[in-house]
Amino acid sequence: MPRTAIVAALLALLCAAAAPAHAAPVDDALAHFTADKFPETDRGIDELVASGAPTAPAVLGALGDGRLLFDPGSHRVYYAEASGALDDAATGARADGVAQGALKKVRLNNGIRSKLAAALGGLDLLSPDRAKRLAAADTAFHTPDPKSLAAIDAALGRETDPAAKAALLQARAAVVATSGAGPEADRLGAIATLTARGDGDALNYVNQAAAAPDASPAVKNAASAAASSIRFTLSLWQALQNAWYGLSLGSVLLLAAIGLAITFGVMGVINMAHGEMVMIGAYTTYLLQDLVAAHAPAWSEASLPIAVPAAFLVAGAIGVGIERTVIRFLYGRPLETLLATWGVSLILQQAVRTAFGPDNRPVSAPRFMAGSFHLGGLEITAGRMWIVVFTLAVFAALQVVLRATPFGLRMRAVTQNRRMASAMGISTGRIDALAFGLGSGIAGIAGVALSQIDNVSPNLGQSYIIDSFMVVVFGGVGNLWGTLVAALGLGIADKFLEPFAGAVLAKIAILVFIVLFIQKRPRGLFALKGRAVEA
Amino acid sequence: MTDPVLTSSLLYLDDVRVSFDGYKALRGLSLVLAPNEMRAIIGPNGAGKTTMMDVITGKTRPDEGTVFFGGSVDLTKRDEAEIAELGIGRKFQKPTVFENHSVDTNVALALKAPRGAFATLFGRAARDAREKVDGILRRIRLWDHRARRAGDLSHGQKQWLEIGMLLAQDPKLLLVDEPVAGMTDSETATTAELLREIARDHAVVVVEHDMAFVRDLGVKVTVLHEGAVLAEGPLDRVSADPRVVEVYLGR
Amino acid sequence: MQNHRTFGPRGLVFLAVLLAAAALVPASSLLTPAGSALHLSTYAVTLVGKYLCYALLALSLDLVWGYCGILCLGQGAFFALGGYAMGMYLMRQIGARGSYANPDLPDFMVFLNYHSLPWTWWGFSSFPYAVLMALAVPGALALVFGYFAFRSRVTGVYLSIITQALTYALLLAFFRNEMGFGGNNGLTDFKDILGHDVRSDGTRAALFATSCVALALGYVVAAAVTGSKFGQVTVAIRDAESRVRFLGYRVEHYKTLVFTLSAMMAGMAGALYVPQVGIINPGEFAPANSIEAVIWVAVGGRGTLVGAALGAVLVNWGKTYFTGAFPEYWLFLLGGLFVLVTLFLPQGILGLVDRLTARRRPGPPAERPVAPEEQVLPRPVAE
Known part of the structure; x- marks a missing residue:
């Protein structure tokens, strides 16, 4: 039975590997190198790998670099270290007193070199370093080669770590499925393993197994069942991936809209310069990063976190300035506010363009935001993940400010009943200015995060303003939770539409949906009801 | 709705309930008004007076209850413009006139005439419109101010203008919300x-x-409290009712 | 009361200036020699012709904003749709003279491998059909959009925001090649209009005169509408919408009608604009364009019609001058204009003029019932 044969072979290998003290196989293998013939060298590599000798990696590495030497007289093999010192190839012990001049180099040709590369990969499968073994198994999975089967089997025999063992089994399955050879049971086993893995590569290999010229009907059936099972798994992961992308887009929308939810949603000010507050936050990030790089390079990793309060203060201060000089004269006249703040937005854009030029400014990502990782079948980039986390943190912080601080209490009092609040001694003008500053400051914070995923240019804010208004209006004005649900909902809807309609049509569809939705519920998803809001 | 005449009364409200986000503005309000009757409604703040008007004029849809006008028309199924066309006029608590139009234009816009967009775009004013407007202006004591911008009128004059606009509408029923608030004696x-x-x-x-004003009117009084009728009758009897005294008059 | 003084003295002057310009400017451009003091270059004629199209757009916006309180931030969409209708006619006139020499398909369609003309393009080789579409397409869009929005009582800022979303969605849509309207590049390289070379001096002069007449006609229609009882109702809606409703007027019908009419005027402006500038592309749908048109109206004086046209010409003349002389400062100036006009000149230039002339008039104004210092006129009711 093939399976028992495999087990027997594995056991044999295990025994061989478990007995490194028995030196004979190593010596036999090394002896081939002294023949000074390419076919012999070739065999020597095979045997050395199979021997599992602890010096094998060093020997094979030396062979590749032309540092493997032999004594034609004594038939001993040595390898030279980078320092020039000689080590005995069989034991790895320092071979002092051997005259280098008497030694000959083991010669190489291209055949040997490619053989060597595969052998070194096989050796990594046996490496004492678990991470190296895992990486080697992964490589073997992605570049299945029938020649590596022996090495994989050898490694499987020795492997004790469950994760590494699973990776090796998958690599073996990949080799078996793609080789188009081997007994039926072996192939069926490989298909089962690949189905369990369930990713795009597995699907590819399973299809190859089905397409093998000598595949039996059983293998073909198993492979097609496996393929459809994998496709289903894949579509589930795809849906989850889309949901993640949607969540990521939604958090960007939320971040951009959240400040507007204060200025527009709570205070009723139509701030068309909101996008420019985001832009100013992004430029603050850029400036701060340059400043840190110039004066305190050791802190450059921290420049992004430092930029968060800085952007809040800069954008918030500008917001307070705008409120005191323009907006406060226009309360109760929302359409005029809209026009005046649009003017402010043009001025801010041009000011930044004049100061920094029209082109994009580079903002680099700190190390913790670089790279990506897998979560099952999901690929998650660290930068996006941090933006999602950051957005939710900002949202939570804002809720705390509004609900649990004296300022939040006063602000809610002013927005609910200005005259009563004023009568109770609240300085409504100050609260207005601070509330507008808060909204603007949060927009500035959004700019810090958006500097990581968007071009920092004077036009940065323009691209967010319409979306932000859509989110706030859709969610229901005056309702922060509505803004949250609207932003995440719209983000996810957008990403689920994209595969069918393309990015532009998806966006148009969302816009049309919101326009229609506002017809149906003019006050958004979570509207406040009652007489008060209509008055 | 199917029954052509359900009641001989002009306005018939039965068990009307309205709530806003859990706040119950009307809790089973019932009210019957005979044709040509004049009725005063009193009640403390939050008693549901304005909500009642909103329900009658179609601004607010009741959650429950029946509202009939002229015996057979279900008002809960109509919107503001339809209800106005049926013959119900409304004066707001805060005087609401068209501030940028002259006083006579305000009255002319309220005058009974075709209300369609094309009718006003292409139509001509009826021949007797001028006389009707002048008659109303005299009646509301604003004849001398007819060419003034309505926004320039005093508070009291605006209230009268709004009443004049109701007259021009010639409704079967007028709803008047606090007509003398802020007026001199x-x-x-x-x-x-x-x-x-x-x-x-x-x-x-x-x-x-x-x-004092309600006493001056000398009509039947309905007292609302917490969205329902507390008492009804002549003012003297109502004001003697201990429950009324407690919730309203006694304060 | 219903004094149908359709055109005041100001309106009559405006009409007279337009009609005189329609006659004299082409004459000066075509009949006088190039060096003459009376000569106007074709460049100048085209430039002013463009301003007149903007003036018609501003007029259409004033009709809805100044007289009905609907601050449409998507007026540019109607303008662009009208422009596309005319652009399609002009594309069809190129015939086989395009780079690919295809007699049936415009160049960009050959490039995108179209095999036949899409149905949206049928009929556009006819000039009357194109003009009809320049009116009907914006009109139909405004009718449908307006009917639903106004029926649901979307008002004030909410309406402004969804009109902005409308033009933004159209911007994105027209950028797509699949729409069949030239995608990114739009429509350009026009050759003939009604058999005459679009670039010739004579055609330019004729287009200028047509723009004058169109603006004059637009003004006459707008003045007639705002002077009618219909106009009184729309102003009443602007100032106290729910009062109008309780008087029994169907507010949504009024708004839809005036919105549709305004969209058709904007479409006509776009249709006249495109042959003069020689190109129409999706950029015309940009929300910023629509907002810029709002400032023209605000500068000139909303609710005055003539002021809207005046504002459009003034602001655009300023834009031409500044973007040439001090390109860095134009946006500062435009932004400042938005802020200063809303803060200090809420009635625009004509409002200021009215105020100053009213001051000089002796005694209480008998005819004008408006106390000038209190006339915070078009304060649109937000919600």
Whole structure:
């Protein structure tokens, strides 16, 4: 039975590997190198790998670099270290007193070199370093080669770590499925393993197994069942991936809209310069990063976190300035506010363009935001993940400010009943200015995060303003939770539409949906009801 | 709805309930008004007076209850414009006139005439429109101010103009919300006189806080409290009712 | 009361200036020699012709904003749709003279491998059909959009925001090649209009005169509408919408009608604009364009019609001058204009003029019932 044969072979290998003290196989293998013939060298590599000798990696590495030497007289093999010192190839012990001049180099040709590369990969499968073994198994999975089967089997025999063992089994399955050879049971086993893995590569290999010229009907059936099972798994992961992308887009929308939810949603000010507050936050990030790089390079990793309060203060201060000089004269006249703040937005854009030029400014990502990782079948980039986390943190912080601080209490009092609040001694003008500053400051914070995923240019804010208004209006004005649900909902809807309609049509569809939705519920998803809001 | 005439009354509200986000503005309000009757409605703040008007004029849809007008028309199924066309006029608590139009234009816009967009775009004013407007202007004592911008009128004059606009609409029923709020004593007296004059050929519902004014009107009084009727009858009897005294008058 | 003084003295002057310009400017451009003091270059004629199209757009916006309180931030969409209708006619006139020499398909369609003309393009080789579409397409869009929005009582800022979303969605849509309207590049390289070379001096002069007449006609229609009882109702809606409703007027019908009419005027402006500038592309749908048109109206004086046209010409003349002389400062100036006009000149230039002339008039104004210092006129009711 093939399976028992495999087990027997594995056991044999295990025994061989478990007995490194028995030196004979190593010596036999090394002896081939002294023949000074390419076919012999070739065999020597095979045997050395199979021997599992602890010096094998060093020997094979030396062979590749032309540092493997032999004594034609004594038939001993040595390898030279980078320092020039000689080590005995069989034991790895320092071979002092051997005259280098008497030694000959083991010669190489291209055949040997490619053989060597595969052998070194096989050796990594046996490496004492678990991470190296895992990486080697992964490589073997992605570049299945029938020649590596022996090495994989050898490694499987020795492997004790469950994760590494699973990776090796998958690599073996990949080799078996793609080789188009081997007994039926072996192939069926490989298909089962690949189905369990369930990713795009597995699907590819399973299809190859089905397409093998000598595949039996059983293998073909198993492979097609496996393929459809994998496709289903894949579509589930795809849906989850889309949901993640949607969540990521939604958090960007939320971040951009959240400040507007204060200025527009709570205070009723139509701030068309909101996008420019985001832009100013992004430029603050850029400036701060340059400043840190110039004066305190050791802190450059921290420049992004430092930029968060800085952007809040800069954008918030500008917001307070705008409120005191323009907006406060226009309360109760929302359409005029809209026009005046649009003017402010043009001025801010041009000011930044004049100061920094029209082109994009580079903002680099700190190390913790670089790279990506897998979560099952999901690929998650660290930068996006941090933006999602950051957005939710900002949202939570804002809720705390509004609900649990004296300022939040006063602000809610002013927005609910200005005259009563004023009568109770609240300085409504100050609260207005601070509330507008808060909204603007949060927009500035959004700019810090958006500097990581968007071009920092004077036009940065323009691209967010319409979306932000859509989110706030859709969610229901005056309702922060509505803004949250609207932003995440719209983000996810957008990403689920994209595969069918393309990015532009998806966006148009969302816009049309919101326009229609506002017809149906003019006050958004979570509207406040009652007489008060209509008055 | 199917029954052509359910009631001989002009306005019939039964067990009307309205709530906003859990707050119950009306809790089973019932009210019957006879044709040409004048009725005063009193009640403390939050008693549901304005909500009742909103329900009658179609601004707010009740959650439950029946509202019939002229015996057979279900008002809960109509919107503001339809209800206005049926013959229900409304005066807001805060005087609402078209500030940028002249006083006579305000009255002319309210005058009974085709209301369609094309009719006003291409149509001509009826021949007797001018006379009708002039008659109303005299009746509301604004003849001398007819060419002024309505926004420039005094508070009291705006209230009268709005009443004049209701007259021009020639409704079967007038709903008047606090017509004398913020008026001087002499203006108040004039307004009471004006309303009594109007009540001769129209049904009128007046919501008012001013007890002296309600006494002046000398009509049946309905007291609302917490969204329902607390008492009903002549003012003397109502004001003697201990429950009314407790919730409203005694404060 | 209903004094149908359709055109005041100001309106009559405006009409007279337009008609005189329609006659004299082409004459000066075509009949006088190039060096003459009376000569106007074709460049100048085209430039002013463009301003006149903007003036018609501003007029259409004033009709809805100044007289009905609907601050449409998507007026540019109607303008662009009208422009596309005319652009399609002009594309069809190129015939086989395009780079690919295809007699049936415009160049960009050959490039995108179209095999036949899409149905949206049928009929556009006819000039009357194109003009009809320049009116009907914006009109139909405004009718449908307006009917639903106004029926649901979307008002004030909410309406402004969804009109902005409308033009933004159209911007994105027209950028797509699949729409069949030239995608990114739009429509350009026009050759003939009604058999005459679009670039010739004579055609330019004729287009200028047509723009004058169109603006004059637009003004006459707008003045007639705002002077009618219909106009009184729309102003009443602007100032106290729910009062109008309780008087029994169907507010949504009024708004839809005036919105549709305004969209058709904007479409006509776009149709006249495209042959003069020689190109129409999706950029015309940009929300910023629509907002810029709002400032023209605000500068000139909303609710005055003539002021809207005046504002459009003034602001655009300023834009031409500044973007040439001090390109860095134009946006500062435009932004400042938005802020200063809303803060200090809420009635625009004509409002200021009215105020100053009213001051000089002795005694209480008998005819004008408006106390000037209190006339915070078009304060649109937000909600």
